[in-house]
Amino acid sequence: MSAANAPMSPQRRRFLTDTARMGAGCAVAGAGLAWLATDSRALPAEALRPPGALPEEDFLAACIRCGLCVRDCPYDTLSLAELGSDGPATGTPYFTAREVPCEMCDDIPCVAACPTGALDPDLRNIDDARMGTAVLVDQENCLNFLGLRCDVCYRVCPVIDEAITLEMSHNDRSGHHAVFAPTVHADHCTGCGVCEKSCVLPEAAIKVLPVRLARGSSAEHYRKGWEEQDNHGAPLVDGLIDLPDRLPGPGTDNLAAPGGFEPAFTVPGAGQ
Amino acid sequence: MKAKTALPVGYEAIQDKGWWLAHRFLILRRLSQAFFLLLFLLGPWFGIWWVEGTLAGSRTFGVLPLTDPFVLLQGMVAGHWPEMTALMGAVIVLAVYALIGGRVYCSWVCPINPVTDAAHWLHERLGLQKGWQPKRHTRLWLMGAVLVVSALTGVVAWEIVNPITMLHRGLVFGIGFAWALVLMVFLFDLFVSRRGWCGHLCPVGAFYGLLGTGSLLRVSASRRAACDDCMDCFAVCPENHVIAPALRGQGAATPLILSPDCTNCGRCIDVCSVDVFSFTHRFDSHIEAPKPPRPEPVANKPAAGPIPEG
Numbered sequence: 001m002s003a004a005n006a007p008m009s010p011q012r013r014r015f016l017t018d019t020a021r022m023g024a025g026c027a028v029a030g031a032g033l034a035w036l037a038t039d040s041r042a043l044p045a046e047a048l049r050p051p052g053a054l055p056e057e058d059f060l061a062a063c064i065r066c067g068l069c070v071r072d073c074p075y076d077t078l079s080l081a082e083l084g085s086d087g088p089a090t091g092t093p094y095f096t097a098r099e100v101p102c103e104m105c106d107d108i109p110c111v112a113a114c115p116t117g118a119l120d121p122d123l124r125n126i127d128d129a130r131m132g133t134a135v136l137v138d139q140e141n142c143l144n145f146l147g148l149r150c151d152v153c154y155r156v157c158p159v160i161d162e163a164i165t166l167e168m169s170h171n172d173r174s175g176h177h178a179v180f181a182p183t184v185h186a187d188h189c190t191g192c193g194v195c196e197k198s199c200v201l202p203e204a205a206i207k208v209l210p211v212r213l214a215r216g217s218s219a220e221h222y223r224k225g226w227e228e229q230d231n232h233g234a235p236l237v238d239g240l241i242d243l244p245d246r247l248p249g250p251g252t253d254n255l256a257a258p259g260g261f262e263p264a265f266t267v268p269g270a271g272q
Numbered sequence: 273m274k275a276k277t278a279l280p281v282g283y284e285a286i287q288d289k290g291w292w293l294a295h296r297f298l299i300l301r302r303l304s305q306a307f308f309l310l311l312f313l314l315g316p317w318f319g320i321w322w323v324e325g326t327l328a329g330s331r332t333f334g335v336l337p338l339t340d341p342f343v344l345l346q347g348m349v350a351g352h353w354p355e356m357t358a359l360m361g362a363v364i365v366l367a368v369y370a371l372i373g374g375r376v377y378c379s380w381v382c383p384i385n386p387v388t389d390a391a392h393w394l395h396e397r398l399g400l401q402k403g404w405q406p407k408r409h410t411r412l413w414l415m416g417a418v419l420v421v422s423a424l425t426g427v428v429a430w431e432i433v434n435p436i437t438m439l440h441r442g443l444v445f446g447i448g449f450a451w452a453l454v455l456m457v458f459l460f461d462l463f464v465s466r467r468g469w470c471g472h473l474c475p476v477g478a479f480y481g482l483l484g485t486g487s488l489l490r491v492s493a494s495r496r497a498a499c500d501d502c503m504d505c506f507a508v509c510p511e512n513h514v515i516a517p518a519l520r521g522q523g524a525a526t527p528l529i530l531s532p533d534c535t536n537c538g539r540c541i542d543v544c545s546v547d548v549f550s551f552t553h554r555f556d557s558h559i560e561a562p563k564p565p566r567p568e569p570v571a572n573k574p575a576a577g578p579i580p581e582g
C-alpha cells in the first residue's frame with residue numbers, strides 16, 4: 001500500500017505547480033537582476049568616487065543613492081549617475097576630474113553628509129583620501145617633458161611638493177637645458193584631480209586614474225635590500241662579498257679600474 | 273446585475289454627497305503626493321533646502337534623517353552595516369508606517385502611484401481587458417528574490433531598476449533615461465496587466481505591505497448593513513480583494529479591512545453613496561445597525577438630468 005500510487009489531491013497539485021511556477025518566474029527575474037547588478041560594478045576609468053568612498057564592491061552594497069553627499073559638496077563636484085547617460089551604477093555619486101575636480105575641503109562635508117558610511121566617516125584628514133592616483137600619461141605631449149616650463153599641474157596641486165614634484169634632468173634635445181618632469185608620488189596623491197583639470201593641453205597629459213589602473217603592486221615577499229640594510233644596520237645576509245660594479249659603455253675594465261671607468265686617456269706626466 | 277451597477281462609478285455618491293465628499297480622499301491623496309514631491313523639489317527649484325536627498329534617504333531641516341528601510345535592508349543583506357544616521361532614519365520610517373499602514377506609502381507618497389493610476393484611468397476609458405493577472409503574492413516572491421540577489425551580488429539590487437527611486441531621483445537630480453522605465457511601467461499597466469505593477473509585482477509595495485500588517489489605521493465597513501450592492505468600491509479599489517471579507521462579513525464578523533494589501537487610499541469611502549466605509553483604528557470593530565432606507569433620490573432631485581454615459 002504505497003502512497004505513491006495514490007493520485008495527488010488537486011489542491012496539493014495546484015499548490016505545487018503554483019509554487020514551481022512562481023519559483024521559476026522569480027529565478028528568471030532574479031537572474032536578470034543579478035546580471036544587471038554584476039554589470040553595474042563596472043566603473044568607468046574617468047569616474048572617480050567621492051573622498052572616503054569604500055572600495056567599489058563594498059560601496060555598491062553601502063550607498064543608498066540618496067544624493068546627500070552631492071548636495072553638501074560646496075563646489076558642485078559630485079553628481080549622481082543618471083541611467084543610461086553616465087557610466088557608474090545608476091544613482092551613485094561620482095565626479096569627473098577634468099570637469100569639476102574635488103577641492104579637498106578641510107571639513108570633508110560630503111563624508112559628513114553620508115548617512116550610511118558608504119563614504120567612510122573614519123576619513124578625518126582629507127590628505128588621506130585616495131580617490132585615485134594622478135599619472136602623467138602622455139610624456140610626448142606634456143609641455144614640461146618637451147623642455148618648457150609649464151609647471152601648471154605642479155603648482156595647482158593642493159599637496160604640492162609631496163604628491164607631485166618636478167624632477168630635473170638633462171634635456172638631450174637642446175643639449176644645454178633641463179627638463180623638469182612632473183612626477184607624482186602615489187603615497188601622497190589624493191586623486192583630487194585638480195592637476196588633470198588644470199592641464200593646459202586640449203586633452204590633459206596628466207590624468208587621475210582609479211588606483212587599480214594607476215598602480216602596480218609589489219609582491220609580498222619582495223624586500224628592498226637597501227631599506228632592509230638601513231633598518232638592520234648591516235646586510236641581511238652575512239659574509240656577502242661586495243663584487244665590483246660592472247658599468248656599461250666602452251673603456252670599462254673592472255680589472256684595471258675596479259668599480260669604475262678606466263680613463264680613456266691619461267694626461268702625460270700624471271701619476272708619475 | 274442590479275441596475276445600480278450600471279451607473280458610472282461614483283455617480284450616485286456625487287449625487288448624494290456632493291462632488292467634494294465623493295472625491296475628498298482622492299484629492300487629498302493627490303495633494304499629498306504633490307506635497308511630498310514638492311518638499312524635495314523646493315531645494316533644486318527654489319533654493320529652499322528644507323528637505324535634501326531623495327526618497328531613498330533624506331535629511332529634513334538639517335536634522336531629521338529618513339531612510340527607506342527596504343533599500344537599507346538590501347544593503348545590509350549585501351554585506352554593509354550602515355552608520356547610525358541611516359539606521360535611525362529607517363527606524364523612524366518603519367515606526368510611522370507600522371502605525372499608519374505600510375501601504376500608505378504606496379497611495380499617499382510614492383511618485384509612481386500617479387503614473388499607475390493614470391494608466392488605470394486610461395485602461396478603463398479604453399475599456400481594455402484586464403490582461404495578465406499574476407497572483408497578488410507574486411510581489412512577495414519578487415521581494416524575496418531581490419533580497420537573495422542583493423546577498424549574492426553584494427549590490428543594492430532593486431535600486432538598479434526601481435522605477436520609484438529612479439523617477440524621484442530623476443526629478444530631483446536629473447532623469448537620464450529613467451523616464452523610459454517609468455513609461456514601461458505605464459504601458460505595462462495600460463496594455464499588459466491591469467493594476468499590474470503596484471497590485472502584483474512591486475517588491476517595495478510588498479515590503480511596505482508586510483510592514484503594515486498590524487497597523488493601527490484601518491478602513492472599516494462598519495455601516496455595511498446600508499450597502500446597496502452598487503459595487504463602486506470594488507471598482508475603484510486598487511486591491512479590491514480586501515473589501516469582500518469586511519463588507520460581506522455576516523453577523524459579528526469584523527467589518528475592519530485587515531488585509532495588509534489595503535493602501536488606506538480612502539477611495540472606497542469617497543465613492544460609497546451610503547457611507548459604508550470610514551477610517552478608524554484596528555480595535556474599533558463596531559458594526560452599525562442598518563438605518564432606515566433613505567428616500568428615493570427621484571423625489572429629492574427632480575431636476576437631475578439623464579445619466580451621462582461613461
Ligand code: SF4
Nearest residue numbers: 073102103104105110
Ligand atoms: S572634499 Fe569637498 S570638494 Fe571634494 S567632493 Fe567632498 S565636498 Fe566636494
Ligand code: SF4
Nearest residue numbers: 063064066067069114
Ligand atoms: S551620501 Fe552616502 S549613501 Fe548617499 S549617495 Fe552619497 S555616498 Fe551614497
Ligand code: SF4
Nearest residue numbers: 157189190192193195
Ligand atoms: S590628483 Fe594631482 S593635484 Fe590632486 S593630489 Fe594628486 S597630484 Fe596633486
Ligand code: SF4
Nearest residue numbers: 509534535537538540
Ligand atoms: S479598501 Fe478602500 S482604502 Fe483600502 S485600498 Fe481599497 S479603496 Fe483604498
